Amino acid sequence: MRFTRRWLVAIRVALVVAGLGVAAFLYAFPLYWLVATSLKGKAELYQSITLFPRHPTLESYSSVLFERGFWVLLKNSVIVCAATVLVTLAVGLVITYPITRLTVPPRLRVGVLNWALSLRFLPPVAVVVPYFAIVRTLQIYNQPIALIGIYSLFNLPFAIWMLKGFLTEIPIELEEAALVDGANRWTSFRRVLLPLAAPGLMAAATIVFTFAWSEFLFALILTATPNAQTFPVGVQGLVTQFEIIWNDMAASGVIAMSVPLVLMVVARKYMVAGLTFGVIREK
Amino acid sequence: MSRLVAELPAPTGTEPVRAGRRRRSRQERLAYTILLPALGTVFVIVTIPFVLAIWQSITSDDGTLIGFRNYTRALGNPLFYDALRATGLYALIVLPTEIALGLGFALLVHRAVKRPGLRATLYVLAVLPLVVPPVAVGVVARLIYAPGYGVLNYVLQSVGIAHSEIQWLSEPLLAMGSVASVDIWQWTPFVYLVLFAGLQTVPRESIEAAQVDGATWWTQFIYIELYYLRPLFLLILFFRMADVLRVFDHVFILTGGGPGTATQLLSLYIYRIEFRFFDGGQAAALAVMVLVSISVLYSLVTRALPLERA
Numbered sequence: 001m002r003f004t005r006r007w008l009v010a011i012r013v014a015l016v017v018a019g020l021g022v023a024a025f026l027y028a029f030p031l032y033w034l035v036a037t038s039l040k041g042k043a044e045l046y047q048s049i050t051l052f053p054r055h056p057t058l059e060s061y062s063s064v065l066f067e068r069g070f071w072v073l074l075k076n077s078v079i080v081c082a083a084t085v086l087v088t089l090a091v092g093l094v095i096t097y098p099i100t101r102l103t104v105p106p107r108l109r110v111g112v113l114n115w116a117l118s119l120r121f122l123p124p125v126a127v128v129v130p131y132f133a134i135v136r137t138l139q140i141y142n143q144p145i146a147l148i149g150i151y152s153l154f155n156l157p158f159a160i161w162m163l164k165g166f167l168t169e170i171p172i173e174l175e176e177a178a179l180v181d182g183a184n185r186w187t188s189f190r191r192v193l194l195p196l197a198a199p200g201l202m203a204a205a206t207i208v209f210t211f212a213w214s215e216f217l218f219a220l221i222l223t224a225t226p227n228a229q230t231f232p233v234g235v236q237g238l239v240t241q242f243e244i245i246w247n248d249m250a251a252s253g254v255i256a257m258s259v260p261l262v263l264m265v266v267a268r269k270y271m272v273a274g275l276t277f278g279v280i281r282e283k
Numbered sequence: 284m285s286r287l288v289a290e291l292p293a294p295t296g297t298e299p300v301r302a303g304r305r306r307r308s309r310q311e312r313l314a315y316t317i318l319l320p321a322l323g324t325v326f327v328i329v330t331i332p333f334v335l336a337i338w339q340s341i342t343s344d345d346g347t348l349i350g351f352r353n354y355t356r357a358l359g360n361p362l363f364y365d366a367l368r369a370t371g372l373y374a375l376i377v378l379p380t381e382i383a384l385g386l387g388f389a390l391l392v393h394r395a396v397k398r399p400g401l402r403a404t405l406y407v408l409a410v411l412p413l414v415v416p417p418v419a420v421g422v423v424a425r426l427i428y429a430p431g432y433g434v435l436n437y438v439l440q441s442v443g444i445a446h447s448e449i450q451w452l453s454e455p456l457l458a459m460g461s462v463a464s465v466d467i468w469q470w471t472p473f474v475y476l477v478l479f480a481g482l483q484t485v486p487r488e489s490i491e492a493a494q495v496d497g498a499t500w501w502t503q504f505i506y507i508e509l510y511y512l513r514p515l516f517l518l519i520l521f522f523r524m525a526d527v528l529r530v531f532d533h534v535f536i537l538t539g540g541g542p543g544t545a546t547q548l549l550s551l552y553i554y555r556i557e558f559r560f561f562d563g564g565q566a567a568a569l570a571v572m573v574l575v576s577i578s579v580l581y582s583l584v585t586r587a588l589p590l591e592r593a
Binding site: 117 | 566
């Protein structure tokens with residue numbers, strides 16, 4: 001009896017370990033393969049495939065960033081994403097502050113939140129046609145400002161819902177105390193609320209940054225030259241060429257994903273809350 | 284140790300009354316002065332494209348009204364139905380697989396992994412794929428499936444499963460499978476995270492009571508845990524369905540919609556009509572139809588979503 005039970009436990013442990021192991025492998029291998037390919041030299045590409053790079057080299061990274069000039073696209077991406085974060089958070093705060101910190105009719109609050117949520121379900125491709133026309137009419141085609149505007153708009157729903165979550169968690173009494181002490185609304189917002197909301201703002205900033213960083217469709221349509229092209233557009237250019245230079249392509253992929261991955265280590269706690277509009281929270 | 288939980292909305296009408304009448308009206312005025320300009324601006328910016336899309340769909344390039352001709356052309360295009368079919372097939376592969384795998388792993392980890400450190404590690408690992416740019420995932424998939432240099436064929440051949448190169452990207456069904464596998468790779472962790480968090484909300488007492496009554500893990504799942512997960516399934520289904528309609532990047536990189544129209548999902552189709560065939564009118568008609576169907580679907584389902592809207 002005891003013997004069989006021990007066996008059953010052992011079998012169950014083995015199954016669990018095997019299940020997690022297979023999953024881990026299926027997850028990790030594609031990423032490993034991307035990095036491994038990016039570390040191969042040009043010469044190695046024309047030999048048969050090897051699972052490990054024989055002579056690891058950073059040649060492909062310098063080729064992508066400098067010979068192909070992708071560092072300009074990287075710079076564009078950083079500028080566009082940083083500006084998007086600033087605009088999104090500023091507008092997000094202006095919209096969420098009144099509905100969370102001031103007494104407004106509940107219907108207004110619910111209405112704003114519902115409206116923001118509905119924007120989340122808007123497929124970008126459905127508005128690509130009018131946006132393209134608008135951008136050309138305003139003569140901002142192939143300029144970063146076009147992307148900044150559109151990314152801010154598409155990230156606003158996330159920002160509103162995340163900021164609403166963070167702001168409601170800060171006790172309103174703290175601000176009221178400042179008001180009683182003679183501070184005006186603006187001072188109490190700046191000196192009391194903002195410092196307390198800073199961690200939440202940082203989290204929202206990180207998430208908006210990664211979303212903007214990944215965006216591809218609008219960047220593809222609204223830019224044409226390195227004047228405004230973002231990094232994902234550059235990556236795509238390497239993929240659809242006639243002769244694909246595999247190690248360069250892999251290196252560009254590694255660069256594209258490294259930025260959000262590093263940022264995510266900072267904001268991982270809030271990522272799922274942001275994606276599910278606060279249904280899943282970390283306690 | 285922090286842990287993820289699902290936060291479902293409390294019953295409405297529990298909010299305490301906070302301030303007296305006079306103060307509220309002053310606060311309200313301030314709220315409107317801050318809110319309305321911002322909200323109004325955003326609302327106009329959001330709404331203009333819709334109006335413009337409708338306008339574009341009922342006019343020709345020189346601005347004369349042509350009625351519903353663009354719509355009849357859009358609906359008469361056989362490629363449109365290919366795109367619908369491809370999108371449906373994609374959703375039918377991707378959604379059940381992701382939910383089944385995500386649920387399986389959520390249950391596995393919930394039951395078998397008790398060490399908080401390991402759970403936290405799994406959390407971080409599951410979050411990572413969610414932030415990888417789809418373009419980069421497309422690149423990875425290209426390295427795996429591409430003819431000539433794809434590592435999958437290399438592995439299959441050296442293990443002896445395949446004897447010649449499998450054309451992952453030029454057989455319609457295989458191409459659809461390859462494209463779908465990318466989605467599954469990237470989004471199963473999301474399903475896992477949501478359902479795992481949902482499992483943490485199941486009251487321990489009901490599980491213990493069931494176990495005392497001799498419930499097996501299966502009956503425990505069917506009769507107790509599934510009940511608590513129901514709203515989250517709805518959430519996952521709706522969010523993921525909205526995502527399927529926006530899938531573009533990794534398919535564009537991996538197959539570009541091919542072979543033929545086998546993986547030309549709705550988003551790629553509209554892109555192609557507008558930017559390859561330069562048929563703005565037809566693309567606008569398609570866009571309006573997508574927007575209307577999304578809005579209808581949204582207004583039907585949104586009330587059921589378990590979101591805290593207060």
